[in-house]
Amino acid sequence: MRRTIALTLSSTRDLLSGNNEMGNVALSRVLNILTGLLFNILGFGVLIGIWYGVSILTDNALPTPVATFAVLWEMIKDPFYDYGPNDKGIGLQLASSIVRVFTGFTLGAVFAIPMGLLIGASSFCKKMFYPIIQVLKPVSPLAWFPIGLVVFESAGIATIFIIFITSLWPTLINTAFGVASIPQDHKNVAKAFGFSTWKYLTKVLLPYSFPHIITGLRLSIGVAWLVIVAGEMLSGGLGIGFFVWDSWNALSLEKVISAILIIGIVGLLLDKGFSWIEKKVTYES
């Protein structure tokens, strides 16, 4: 196996030494991706090896990778089955969680962005609201759950509420930071040429803060995705968090681990998506 890889590497290198320069660039890019992939596979290989070791040591109390992947395959083969309220496919569970996360996250952004702009732009607002932010930010999301239950009288809405309240802070703080760090040069231009408030807002303040806001949103969606699992464990019903808890109660650790893998991959995709937007909106000065 290793020898074949080495062989392919060396033959690719031979190709690289050819004269076709455009082809060379494309080839070396492909080569880079391939070696990157190779390292990724190596890393996961180590992880699976350790996992296997622990399975053997615990006498299969922790299911082996093989057993787990078999269950995972069963799960993703038919993701959208629906056999009543307590037995739904992983796709439906995931969809329900994603809808909940995006609802809470969007509500959070709608509140956090204007609030961040305000706090960043006015030292008065900063003095007034910053202490509140500092006190509320470190509170564990689950601590908000009872309050959500009392106010909204619904576990589903309470889950959205805790997503909302925990995904607020990164966006709020990043937006405020972005606005507060607008360089004096840009402000001077606006002042010297007599920009109206509207022009200042749309041509200076928002374009400058936009990348900061997107960074905040990226961090927020990450937090929201972290919180949803815990939230749904409390709220029950439907969702990937509930699925983890339900599988644990049914003593199916294979399902729990499969769910963990799925949660991780979805989290990664969300992060990649926002990173992509982040790159799109970042300008160079």
Added chain:
Amino acid sequence: MISIQNIEISFNTPRGKFTAVKDINLDIAQGEIVSIIGHSGCGKSTILNAISGMLFPTKGKVLLNNSEVKGPGPDRGIVFQNYSLLPWLTVEENVYQAVDAALAGKPTSEKHELVAKYLRMVNLWEHREKYPKQISGGMKQRTAIARAFAIDPSVLLLDEPFGALDALTKGSLHIELLKMWNLTQQSKTIVMVTHDIEEAIFLSDRIVVMNNGPAATIREIEEVNLPRPRNKKEIVNLEEYKIIRERLLNLLMDKVEIDEKDFYKEKAA
């Protein structure tokens, strides 16, 4: 015309009051080009900011066409030291947004025509779609100059406009600036802050030499009676040019000479 009347500008700092400049009196006629020259930190830019209205004098006042300066206005165009273009706007948009803000009453089509006219004047029309990061420092500063001229101000304020540019680019931008000044019938007053003696002589009618700060004052005002149009290569051979250059060097460089004498003394010993 501009009349600076006995101004003093101080700032409140954590360590108490800091006076940047004081006892500044200066009258500048319409169409005159005046340079303010001095060492770093002598308050050159502070005076410029008082004319632009970005700063208010602690004492005294600045009159512009007989009315007191109470803030920035479209009658003054500013070219900043570090170009100060907005990086998310194209060259054309950078100029347009300034024109749109400063000349808010004019119809849109007329504003676009103005932008086109001035971008052509600085030879940037072909590059109008580019963003600041895609053009050179010289082109950035030409954009900034076009932006300042495009609002058709009666006064242009230039804060070390060519300081960050290499000598060749600097030279061509000097010509560019004078070209713009000629195209507007030499009617615009230009006040420029610089620390470049040759640049000051080449461009100015008068050169204001500052003392070192803090609490800097005007040390001397030199008249530059070189005929216009000036040719960079030719004026350096004129007797008048040499005299002015020598005088300015003496006013600004006395410290350096003392150091050198000490150096030679040490060597001899």
